Amino acid sequence: MQSYGPGAQAAPAVKRRTDSYEAAQQQQQSPESDEEYVNTRILRRQVQLQSTPVAPVVPMPISAGSGTAPPSVNGQEEQPEFPGSSAASYQEERMRRKLQFFFMNPIEKWQAKRKFPYKFVVQIVKIFLVTMQLCLFAHSRYNHINYTGDNRFAFSHLFLRGWDSSREVESYPPAVGPFALYLKSEFFDTVQYAVDGYANVSRSIGPYDYPTPNNTMPPLKLCLQNYREGTIFGFNESYIFDPHIDEVCERLPPNVTTIGVENYLRQRGVEVNFASLVSAQLTFKIKTVNFKANGGPLSAPDCFRFDISIMFNNRDHDGQMLLSLDAEATRLKCHGATDFISEANFDSMLRSVLNIFVLLTCALSFALCTRALWRAYLLRCTTVNFFRSHFGKELSFDGRLEFVNFWYIMIIFNDVLLIIGSALKEQIEGRYLVVDQWDTCSLFLGIGNLLVWFGVLRYLGFFKTYNVSYSGPKPIGQKVSKPENQKAKKPGLPVISVQRSAIGNQWLKALVDRIGGHPRRAFQNPPQVLERDVAAAAV
Numbered sequence: 091m092q093s094y095g096p097g098a099q100a101a102p103a104v105k106r107r108t109d110s111y112e113a114a115q116q117q118q119q120s121p122e123s124d125e126e127y128v129n130t131r132i133l134r135r136q137v138q139l140q141s142t143p144v145a146p147v148v149p150m151p152i153s154a155g156s157g158t159a160p161p162s163v164n165g166q167e168e169q170p171e172f173p174g175s176s177a178a179s180y181q182e183e184r185m186r187r188k189l190q191f192f193f194m195n196p197i198e199k200w201q202a203k204r205k206f207p208y209k210f211v212v213q214i215v216k217i218f219l220v221t222m223q224l225c226l227f228a229h230s231r232y233n234h235i236n237y238t239g240d241n242r243f244a245f246s247h248l249f250l251r252g253w254d255s256s257r258e259v260e261s262y263p264p265a266v267g268p269f270a271l272y273l274k275s276e277f278f279d280t281v282q283y284a285v286d287g288y289a290n291v292s293r294s295i296g297p298y299d300y301p302t303p304n305n306t307m308p309p310l311k312l313c314l315q316n317y318r319e320g321t322i323f324g325f326n327e328s329y330i331f332d333p334h335i336d337e338v339c340e341r342l343p344p345n346v347t348t349i350g351v352e353n354y355l356r357q358r359g360v361e362v363n364f365a366s367l368v369s370a371q372l373t374f375k376i377k378t379v380n381f382k383a384n385g386g387p388l389s390a391p392d393c394f395r396f397d398i399s400i401m402f403n404n405r406d407h408d409g410q411m412l413l414s415l416d417a418e419a420t421r422l423k424c425h426g427a428t429d430f431i432s433e434a435n436f437d438s439m440l441r442s443v444l445n446i447f448v449l450l451t452c453a454l455s456f457a458l459c460t461r462a463l464w465r466a467y468l469l470r471c472t473t474v475n476f477f478r479s480h481f482g483k484e485l486s487f488d489g490r491l492e493f494v495n496f497w498y499i500m501i502i503f504n505d506v507l508l509i510i511g512s513a514l515k516e517q518i519e520g521r522y523l524v525v526d527q528w529d530t531c532s533l534f535l536g537i538g539n540l541l542v543w544f545g546v547l548r549y550l551g552f553f554k555t556y557n558v559s560y561s562g563p564k565p566i567g568q569k570v571s572k573p574e575n576q577k578a579k580k581p582g583l584p585v586i587s588v589q590r591s592a593i594g595n596q597w598l599k600a601l602v603d604r605i606g607g608h609p610r611r612a613f614q615n616p617p618q619v620l621e622r623d624v625a626a627a628a629v
Contacts (some may be wrong), residue, residue, distance in 0.1 A: 185476050192469055192493075196549075209458045210549065213501070216451045217542050220508055223448050224539045226441065227515055231528055237380055238419045244296055245376075245398055246415050251276075251283035271411040274364060277402065278352040280413065281372060284400055285310060288374055289347050301375045301395060309341040310374045312351075320366025335368055370402035379424065390437070393424040421518070438519065445516045449509055456505040459498040466493045497548050504541035511535035 191199070196207035246253045256266055271277055289307055291298045299305050319332035338360060346354050355362065380392045396417045403412040470493035474485045511534030514527050 181476070182480070185473065188469065189473070192466070209455070209462065212451065212455045212458060213542075213546065213549075216448075216455055217546055219444070219448050219451055220535075220539050220542055223444055223512070223515070224535050226444070227531070227535055230519075231532060233382070234419075234528060238417065241296070241378070241396065241419070242415065242417045244294070245396070245417050248291070248294055249284040249287045249398065249400060250413065250415055251280045268410065269413050271402070271413055272409065274362075277362070277364075277370075277411065278350075280400075280402075281312065281351045282346075284372055285342055285346050285351060289344060291376065296378060298376045298378050301377050307344045308374070309343045310346075310372060311339060312342055313337055313339040313371045313373075314360070314362065315368040315370070316363060317366040317368065320363065322365050364404070365407075367404050369404060372400040372402075374398055377422070391424060393422040395420045395422055441519055442516060445512050445519075448512045452505040452508045452512070456502055456509075459501050459505070463495065463498050463502075466495060469493060497545060500541055501545050504538045504545065507534045507538035507541070511538055 191202070194202065196205075196210045199205040200207055243258050246257075250269075253269070254266070257269060259265070271280060288310060291300070300307055302308055315335055315337050317332060318334040318336050319330055321330040323329060340355065340358055340360055342351065342354065349357075376396045376398060378394055378396065380394065382391060396419055399416045399418075401412075401414045401416065403414070470485075470490055473493075474490070477483050477485050511531055514531040514534065518527060518531060
């Protein structure tokens with residue numbers, strides 16, 4: 091026979107608190123998930139409530155949409171967890187715990203469940219690696235641009251007739267006029283000057299050689315683009331014109347230096363009609379080796395092939411033929427001293443190791459963020475099904491978007507950019523590319539690094555010092571961009587909080603109101619608080 095005296099009521103209460111405290115200690119020691127922990131606590135508490143007498147409570151039925159609430163376990167009036175029900179059911183409690191833990195940030199998850207923030211640590215490691223990689227790449231790119239630019243100026247002095255050093259300084263307004271030709275004889279003289287300079291390239295200060303196995307002068311290539319028919323009779327304002335453009339190319343052998351370009355073209359039957367001439371291009375190649383003075387003992391020399399093009403632009407037909415020189419550099423694989431190559435390979439190996447670490451880190455970050463998005467999608471499907479079965483309502487579009495973390499999408503995007511950029515960087519440094527892809531690699535690494543630093547701004551919101559400056563513009567922007575007619579609540583929906591719409595913060599807000607304080611206290615409350623919540627759910 092059971093007794094209902096004060097002593098008999100105190101003993102079960104003490105036993106309940108003791109059991110709850112022991113369960114909490116086991117939760118901290120065992121590596122259970124939060125779902126298993128909640129299920130065990132709720133089931134154990136329901137069994138205790140069935141076997142332990144409690145103070146009688148008169149339940150008050152509530153119809154959907156009514157404003158009255160049933161009394162709580164302590165006899166005080168308390169709002170129900172969801173409109174239309176007297177208390178949270180077992181499934182509702184599980185769903186609320188899932189959503190509450192899902193919307194926690196990594197620091198709150200660590201404080202609540204000691205869940206290690208893998209994605210946060212990976213992002214911190216990645217930002218150091220990609221920044222170091224970008225700095226090394228920028229240094230190499232800077233040296234490459236300076237080297238190719240200086241060689242372009244040297245080629246202009248060697249192969250352009252009438253080139254002056256004042257044209258090497260870019261200023262606004264320009265100090266000199268356009269570099270152009272105005273006489274027919276100047277065209278042939280300029281081509282002849284380039285051919286003679288190419289024949290005497292060994293006299294230059296730079297270590298320039300011909301791209302042939304025995305270092306003999308190869309023929310140059312002269313291409314003329316002309317209108318198919320273009321004859322002007324200016325004295326009687328008439329002309330003969332066919333707008334189709336034909337291209338004629340001729341090879342200029344080394345003996346052109348003695349014959350002359352104009353005579354050689356005449357012998358070959360090539361007539362230069364300046365009235366129909368659109369453009370002309372003279373191309374040839376040069377090889378060279380770059381001894382890096384500031385590269386250090388571990389930086390090996392680089393070998394390049396320069397594809398030089400001298401352009402004669404006469405498209406405007408205004409009596410001024412613009413002249414320009416372009417030199418495209420292609421990195422080649424060098425064959426140097428064996429003792430130096432062993433040391434140079436050490437520098438190349440360090441850069442390759444850094445590239446591999448960046449690739450692995452970005453791949454790990456991509457996998458973790460993709461897994462997080464997939465789990466969020468599964469939780470969204472579970473929430474949608476729960477809303478249909480328990481409330482007969484469809485989760486709104488805004489509510490579904492709460493499960494999509496756009497920060498993870500941005501991280502996945504920059505991971506893809508960094509993986510492509512790192513692969514290109516490794517191929518450039520390993521001389522595996524036939525054509526240099528410096529610009530493409532710079533684009534991928536630059537945008538990827540920018541997005542990495544931009545993604546780290548999200549983690550500033552986890553700290554109280556920067557939370558206001560980071561999180562403040564977000565709700566302000568939402569209120570400014572959101573129309574006024576969309577701010578009203580939809581009738582009939584069990585909305586508790588509209589801060590994150592629909593379900594997520596709705597149950598979070600209810601949990602915060604019941605416990606008081608922060609959502610993570612659901613895992614850090616003393617046993618009597620959890621006992622009160624479970625007892626209220628079992629009524």
